Amino acid sequence: MSTATDITLAPSLGATAGPKLDWRRGLIITGGLFLLLCLVRTLTGADDITSGGQISAAITLAIPVGLAGLGGLWAERAGVVNIGLEGMMILGTWSGAYFCLAFNSPWAALVGGVVGGALGGLVHAIATVTFGVDHIISGVAINIIGQGVARYLAVIAFTGKGGGATQSPPVPGFDTIGIPGMTGLLRPIESKHWFLISDLAGLLRGVTTGLSWLTIIAILMVPLTFLVLWRTSFGLRLRSCGENPIAAETLGVNVYRMKYAAVIVSGGMAGMAGAFLVTVASSIYREGQTGGRGYIGLAAMIFGNWRPGGLAAGATLFGFTDALQSRQNSSVHALLFFVALLVVLLSAWNLWRRRWLQGGIGLFIAVLLVVWFFLSTTVPQELITYTPHITTLLVLSLAAQRLRMPAADGVIYRRGQGG
Amino acid sequence: MTAALKRLLPGLLAAVLALVLSLIITSLVLLVSGAQPLFAFGQMISYGAQPDSIANIINNAVTYFLSALAVAIGFRMKLFNIGVDGQYRLAAMVAAVVAGFVPLPPVLSQLVTILVAVLVGGLWSGIAGLLKVTRGVSEVISTIMLNFIATGLVAYMLQRGRFAVQAAGSNNIGTPTIPPSGRVAGLPLIPGTNTTIFGLIILAVLAGVGYQILVNRSRFGFDLRATGLSASAAVASGVSVKRMTLTTMIISGALAGMVGLPQLLGASYTYSLDFPAGLGFTGIAIALLGRNNPIGIAFGALLWAFLDQSSLILDLNGIPKEIVIITQGTVVLCVVIAYEVVRRLTLRQQQRAVGRELATDVPVAEGAAA
C-alpha cells in the first residue's frame, strides 16, 4: 500500500517517504554505522579510522562546521535563510585575531569573534528584515563584504606588526584540558586493534583528551541551542516566526525583533566558528582560512533537518571524513569498502521491500566500489581531498526528501500584512 | 518611448542612488583609516581612463558579463546557481585539453572548443539540476559541493602524465598550448594602446542578445519567468517545473561554460595553475547589480572591472586597494535594497492609481502608509 503511494508521489525514483527520524532511530542508526565502521577497520587494517587522534581531529574539524550550522539553524528557525555565514565567519576570524592580540587573551578572541560575526548578522538582518531583500542575495553580498572588510582591516591592523594583508602575527591559544590518565589507560587498548573494544577506546580517548575550553563551549552550544529554542518562551516565539510569522504577529510577538535577534545570534555563532579557527584549530589569522566552512555548515544544518541534534550529526560526519582524508590516505581507501558495504545493506533492504530497480542499481554500484577497492591500493590524492564534499552530496541526495524546513523559511515578511 | 522611460527611470534612479551611497560608505571607511577619499577617487578615475586600463576593463568585463549572465538566467526563475565557478573551471579545463591535444583547422577548432566548453558546463550543472528534481537537494548546497568536486577533477587532470604538460624548469603546469589556428585574435578597438580586446567579446554580445530574446520574447522565457515569479501559478498554467528547473540549470551551466573562453582562446592559450578562479562568485554579485538584465549586467560588469583595474593605482599611493572590495560589496547590498524599496513604492503608486480609477468619488489620501 505505502509502496504504491511512494511511487506515485516520487515517480522519478520511487523514493522512500519513510517514518520520521527521531532521536531514538538516530541513535540506532549511528550505532549501526559505528559497528560497520569497526568491522571495516578490522578487515582492512586501516587502523586510523577509529583512533583517538582521528576522533579528536574530527572534533576539531567538525566544530567550525557545526557552529556555522548552528548559526544557520538560528536564522532559519526564525525564517531567515543565511547564506552569508561564510562572510560572518570571515569577520569572526579577523576580529577574533585582532581582539586576541589587543588583549593578549584567547577569551578576548572568543568575544571579538562573536561580536564580529554578530555585526555581519546585523547587516543581514537590516537587509532582509527591515528592507525585505531576498535572503540569498543579501547573504551573497555579505560574503563579498565580509571578505573585503577582513582584507582591508588586516592590512591596517597587522601590517608592520608581524603580519600583513593575508595573515596576522601568531595568536595566543586556549589551554587544553582533558580527563587525566585517559591517554595512559586507553592507548594500550587502542594499539591492540581488537574489534570494537579498541575502537571504543579510541573514541573515548578522542573525546576526553586534548580539548580546549572553546571546544567545550562550542560543543555545549548544541544542547544550549536546543534548550533555548525548544524549551523557552523566547525560543517558541523565535520558531513561530519561522513557521508562521503572521500568526505570531497576531499574538503579540514582535516578529522583527525576533528575527533580528535570531540573525544576530546566527552571525555570532558563525563568528565564534571564526574565533575557533583562529585560536584552537590554528593559532593565526589567515585570509581564506574559513575555506567554505560556512557553506558546509549550511549543508550540515539541512542534513540535520533543521534540528540541533541532526546538525551535530551532519557536522560530525563532515569533520570525520575531513579528518580521515587529512590524516591517512589509506583510510579513504578503506572508506570505499565501508560505502560498498553500506550500499549492499541498503540494496538488500530495497530488495526486501521489493523495490527491484533500486536494489539492483545499488548492488551494481556496490560491486563497482568493491572492484575499485580491490584493484587499487589508494584513491587519487586529488579526489581524496574532496571526500567530505562528495560524502555530503551523496548523503543529502539520499536524505533530502525526508527533510522539512520551517514553513516560512526564506519568506519575506512585512509587518501589518497579515490577515 | 516616454512610457518605457518612465518604467525604467525608478530602476536607474535606484542604481545611481545605491552607487552614491556605497561611495559615501567607502569614503567614510577611507577617512577613518586616514586616507583622502577625493584624492583616491581622482587617482582611480584618471588611471582607469587610460587606454590601457580601458582595454583591460573591457576584457575583464567580458568575462564577468558571461559569468553574470549564467547566474542571472537561474535567478530569473529563483534558481540559485552558486556553481558557476566550478562549471566554468571544469569547462575551460576540458576545452583547453581538447583544443590543445586535437589539432583542427581554424574556425572548426574554435567552434569545437566552444561547443565542448558549453557541453561540459551544462553537464556539470545538470548534475545539480538532476539532484534537485529527482532528489529534492537544494541547488544552493549541491552546486557549492560540486564547486569543490570540480576543483578535485581539474586537479586530477592537471597533472603530468594526464592532461598537462610542463615546460622544462617551469614551476607552472598547464594543458598543451593551443596552436594559433585554434586561437581567437584580439581586436584593436581601443586607440592608444596595443592591448587588444578579446575577440570573443562577440560571443558575449551574442550571448547577451540571445539571453534577452530567450527570456523576454520566447515562450520558454515566459515559462521561466513565470516559474520565478510564482512557481505555484506556473504549475497551474501548465509549466512543468521539474523540466524547467533541469533545463534552466543546464542552460545556466552552458553559459557558465563560456566564461573561461575569452581568456583561454584570447590570452593564455592554456589552462594552467594561474588560470583565473572565483569568477563565478563575481558573476553572482554582478547579476544582482545588473538586476538580471543584460544591459544592467553589462554596466555592472564594467563598473566591477573598473573598480578592479583602477584600484591598482591605490597601492602605489599607499592606500590599501582592498578598499574596493568593500565598495563592491556595499554597492551590491545597496543596489538590492534600493531596488526593493523602489519596487514597493512603484507597486503602491500603481495601487493608488487603480484606486483612483475605481473610486473617483472617494477622496484619496496621498502618502497614507500601511
Added chain:
Amino acid sequence: MALRGITKRFPGVVANDDINIEVQRGTVHAIVGENGAGKSTLMKILYGMQRPDAGTIEVDGATVHFGSPQQAIKAGIGMVHQHFMLADNLTVTENVVLGAERLCGIGARARRRILEISESYGLGIQPDRLVEDLGVGDRQRVEILKVLYRGAKILILDEPTAVLVPQEVDELFGNLRDLKAEGLTVIFISHKLDEVLAVADEITVVRRGTTVRTVKPSEVTSRQLAELMVGSELPVPQLRTDAVTDKVELSVTDLTVPSEHGRPAVDGVSFEIHRGEILGIAGVEGNGQAELVEALMGMRPSTGVVRLGHGDISDWDTRQRRTAGIGYIPEDRHRHGLLLESPLWENRILGHQNQKPNISGPWIDRAGARADTERIVAEYDVRTPGIDVAAASLSGGNQQKLIVGREMSHQPRVLIASHPTRGVDVGAQAAIWEHLRRARTAGLAVLLISADLDELIGMSDTLRVILRGRIVATVDPATVTPEELGSAMTGATDDAPTEPAGGDSADRSS
C-alpha cells in the same frame, strides 16, 4: 466598548470611513457587510494590528490606543481571524501559549490549563498534536482556545463559520452562548445572514467602509439585512434554461489521489459531465475538492481514468490538458491564477502560453496578447487604468474577472471552476454567474466547486457531495435546501433526500 469615527485608508482604497459602533458588555454583536466592505480591517484596528488614520477606540469608557496586538490582548481583546493563524509544525499547546507564555509558562502547567479550558467549554482539544494533523473544525476550536487562554473579555470572531458545516456552526454557537453567559462580549462577523440573525443581540451593517445602521435581529429579516448591505436588490444565482445535452464531455472513472498520510485524499471518484452541464461538487473544505481539481488539471499524480470527449487524457500533463480545452479558475487566485507582480497582459498569457493570440511560433506575440487583454478588460468590465499595471494592484474581484475572461477566451470544452466568486463583491459575482451561464448555453461542461451553498444549488444542473475524498451522495439541486445539503456534507445522511451515488461508492460511504 465603542469605536468612534474610525477611518483607515490604504493606497487607493478607503477601507474604513468614519465608522461608529457601540457594543454592550455581555452581548453578541454581529457586523455584516459585503466583501471588501472593511469589516476585517476594522477588526484588525480594534485588535491593534493596524493603526487607524483617524478615530478612537474606547473600552469600558476609557480611550485606548493599541500600537500592537499585545496591547489589545492586555486590554482583554482576543481575535479569531478570518484565515487560520496557526503554525502547522508546532503543537496545539505551542500554538496556544505563543505570546502568552507569561501566564503559565510553556510546559506542563500550560498544558494543564489548556485541558481545563477545553473541558469547561467542551472544546475537546488534544494539546500534544501537531496542528498540521488537525481538521478545520479542530483548528477553529484551537483558535478560540487561544483567545480564551488569554482570558479575553472581548472576543472578535472574523467569519468563523466560513469553513464550518451547519452542525459545526451549531456547536460553535452553543459555545458562544456559554461565553456570553459568562459575561464575555463577542463581536461576530459573517456573510451568512440567518446565522447572524440566530445568534446576535445586535447587528451593525457596514457598506463601503461606513456604518449604515445598527439593528436588532428581531426588527429585520435576512432579506432586509441583505438589502441594507448592498444598497440594492440581491442577485440570485440561478440557471434559467436547461442546456444539458447527452454528449459526455468529461468523464472521470475511479480517480484516486494518494496523500502523504495514508488515506487517499480522493478515493475512487467517478462522474461524468455532459456538454452544457454544470456539475456542482458540495463538500466541507478539506474533503478532497482541492486535490480532485488539481488531479483533473494534471497538477497532482493520481490513478484512474480521465477522458475528455473520447480521448483518454489520464497520462497528460497540465499543459496538454489545458491545450486540449480544459479551462481553470483556481481556488486561490493569488497562488494559482496570477503572477501578481506582472502586468495584466502577461497575466493574460498565463495558462495559455502555447496558444494564439499570445504567441507566434516559439515567440511571445506581445501585440496580440496586449490587444486581447484590452478586449478582456472591456468585455469583462475589469476596472483598471490600463493593462500595464501589476495584477497585484487590482482588487480581488477585478483580478477574478480577468481570470474568468482569460479562461473563457480560449473556447474551453470543460471549465473547472473552483470557488469562482469567493471574495468577490456582488456586482462581480453576478457578472461571473452570467458568464458561466452563457458559456454553458454554448455547450461548455463545467465542474463547479464552491463553499457557497446557494451558489451551488442555484448554478448546478447536477450536484454531488464529497466527503473524505469520496462521492457519498448525489442530490437534485432543484429540490434540495441548503440545510439538507449541509447535512449530507457532514455525513449525517440519514434524513437527507439523497440518492445513492452513481457506481461504486455507495457502500463505502459511511
Added chain:
Amino acid sequence: GGTTGTAGGGSSTTSVKVGLAFDVGGRGDKSFNDLAAAGLDKAKTDLKITTKELSAVVGESDAAKAARLKLLAQAGFNPIIAVGFAYAPGLKEVAPQFPKVKFAIVDGAASDVSGPNVTNLVFKENESSFLVGVAAAKATKTKNVGFIGGVQTPLIQKFQAGYQAGVAAVDKTIKVQVKYLSQPPDFTGFNDPAKAKVTAQGMYDGGADVVYHAAGGSGSGLFEAAAASKKWAIGVDSDQYATATADQKQWILTSALKGVDTAVFNFVEQAGKNQVKSGEQRFGLKENGVGYSTSNPAVKQYESVIDGFKTQIIDGKIVVPATPAS
C-alpha cells in the same frame, strides 16, 4: 643577452627606484613573499634606493598582473621584481614594452618568460629539500617521516621529490608519508593552518616523528602539532626556527632555505651598478642559493653527514630529481 646600457652611467649616486610586485599574500606572509621583502629591506639599508611594493589579490587575471608591472614601469621604477611564477604571462607582455627597464621574476623559468631585460631567478628547492630529507632520515627513530605540501603544484612537488630522495639516500626503508592540503586551482592549502595541524597530527599518530612542510602559511599548523606531540618539524624557505614561538622553536629541527632574499638583494645591487645579467639564474647548493639552517643546536649532530651529501650534490655526484617518482 647582456645589459642594455642606460644613459646615466651606473654610478651609485643616483637613487635607484625599485619596484616589487608580490604574489598573493604580500609582505607579512612569513613565506617567500617575506623573503623577497627581506632582500629588499636589506637593499634599502645597504644601498641607496627607494622602493614601492604592490601585491596581488586572490584569483586575479594575468592582465591584472601585467597592469601592475606596467604601473610600476610607468611610474619610473627600474628595476622591477615580480615575485612568483604567476607573473610570467604578465611579464611576457610588459617586458617588451619597456626595453629599458630591467625585470626580474622569482620562480619564473626562462621557458615561461624570457627577454633581453628579463632575469629569471629560479631555485633548486629540490636540493635543499634533499638535505633536510637527510636530516629527517637521520633524526627519525621510527623510520617514518612525513611531508606536507600546501598545494599540489609542480613547485611543491619539487620539494617533495628532493625530500624523498634525501630520505632514501640515507635509508631506503624509511617510510615517507605525503599529503597535500589542497589541489590547484584551490590555493587554500597555503592558508589553512587548521588543516595542516590535523594532517601533521595524523602523520605523527601514524608513526612519523619528523614532518617537513612546504605549505606556506599553513606551516604554523605543523609547528603546533609538533610542539603538542613533541616530535620534529622541518621548516621551509626561511629559517623558521628564528620566527617561531618559544614553545614551538625547539621542535623545529631545521629549515630548507631558499635564498630569495639574497637573490633579490643581488639583483638590486647589480641593477644599481648596471651589471644585470638577463636570462635564467638558477640558484642551487652550488651557487649557495639554497641550503638548510643550523640554528637549532639539535641538528648539529647530523651536520657532517648532511654536508657530505651537500658536497656530493655540488660536485654533481648526486643529481637530485625535481619530480617525485610515482
